[in-house]
Amino acid sequence: MFLSTLASKPTVMIRLIFSTIAGTFFLCATFIALLTVPFFQNQGIYLNSIRLTWFQDVAVPEQWGFMHNQVTPFTLQTPDGEILHAWHILPLGLYLLYETELLDEPSGIVPDVTKSLGFKILREDPEALLVLYFHGAAGTLGSGWRPPSYRAMSATSPNKIHTIAIDYRGFGASTGRPTEEGLLLDALTLAEFALKDANIPPSRIAIFGQSLGTAVGISLAHHMATRPTNPILFSGMVLVAPFADVELLIASYRVAGMIPLLDPLARFPRLMALLNSYILSRWPSKDKLAEYLRHIEAGKRGDEAKYHIEIIHAEDDYDIPWSHSDKVFWHAVNATSHVGTSFEDLETYKLDARRDMGAGGWVVECFTQRGLVREEIVKYGLHDRIMSYPVVSRAVSRALRVEVLSGTVIAHDPDCH
Ligand SMILES: *[C@@H]1O[C@H](CO)[C@@H](O)[C@H](O)[C@H]1NC(C)=O
Secondary structure, three states, X not given: OHHXXXXXXXXXXXXXXXXXXXXXXXXXXXXXHHHOOHHHHHHHHHOOOOOOOOOOOOOOHHHHOOOOOOEEEEEEEOXXXXXXXXXXXXXXXXXXXXXXXXXXXXOOOOOOHHHXXXXXXXXHOOXXXXXXXXXXXXXXXXXXXXXXXXXXXXXXXXXXXXXXXXXXXXXXXOOOOOOHHHHHHHHHHHHHHHHHHOOOOHHHEEEEEEOHXXXXXXXXXXXXXXXXXXXXXXXXXXXXXXXXXXXXHHXXXXXXXXXXXXXXXXXXXXXXXXXXXXXXXXXXXXXXXXXXXXXXXXXXXXXXXXXXXXXXXXXXXXXXXXXXXXXXHHHHXXXXXXXXXXXXXXXXXXXXXXXXXXXXOEEEEEEOOOEEEEEEEEOOOOOOHHHHOHHHHHHHHHHOOOOOOOOOOOXXXXXXX
16 A cells, blocks of 8 residues: 555656646647648638627728728729728828718718728828728738727828728638738739829828738838839838748747747757748748848939838737847848848847837837838737837838938937948
């Protein structure tokens, strides 16, 4: 009796340890195996079947706290025949100015958006500013912190800043299935609509993206700036909670923000490379952003060409760790110099050059000949909530050049090298 108790205790312990190891291994193996299946991989990246706004009609924006007819729901057709659902959100100041007429407008999805009053207000104001809004993975136009975020876009200029947001293909009521090329085509469709139908010059347009939307926004800016015919530069870009690329995103993925599933695999670079060869959507944001900046930097001196990039991330973001913003920032800054900068050197430089704002986080700005790259890390804001915060409103106003930039120079060394 006495002997058997003694013997069983270590056995239980060993069994427990063994089953924990086996369980973890099984979890990792399943996760990795699922990642190689395109269907699960796409679900993991886009999460587009998770609607979040179940049983709610995106044609009724009042459900998400907008004034009656403040938002015009409409559809856009892509060159490859998909139908995208979109919202044109009037800033509150303009809404109040035209309230009586807006209340008389028909509600629901308008058959021809160019005939809507909201659209006319946008097209006919020579000072109107426009945000092209690219949301993150999962959900629809109306889910989570997106509606408050649309309202944050215009907080600094409620009489000027319009927002147009789309549900990408396969999201919400939009047709089709998401792919990397497809989402770029969706973004291009929105951009062409803004430039051609609404007739807004690119200098009055900014791109806003959050999470997956940052990859779409960078991809759009890159495509339009580097295309051989009729290249176009928008006024600026606001990137909230970006990721460097899908490969690095998967490597940094943590279950519930804590358990790094791929950490064991990262020790075997060949296995990691094998896994990466299965990834269909790469979204190489860090490289595309660098290419975009190199392209502008290489332009002829005296060109008007300018860029303005605002990178914002919260320290308590456990969906995408803010270290991704450091990487994106580094690739951007590195691309603006001929000699290049190592990640470590830039980090050391930042420690010295950044403005510390205590519980508000910190910010560092790099002015170059051609524009500005700015990284702002706030302490609080999680992954989604942050996009409705004043830091984002201010970043949008700066990207649209509403806020005068002189006097805000923080970097001692003007180009951060
Ligand atoms: C940084 O810039 C230099 C010089 O243009 C380039 O050779 C290098 O590949 C860049 N580094 C990264 C990580 O992109």
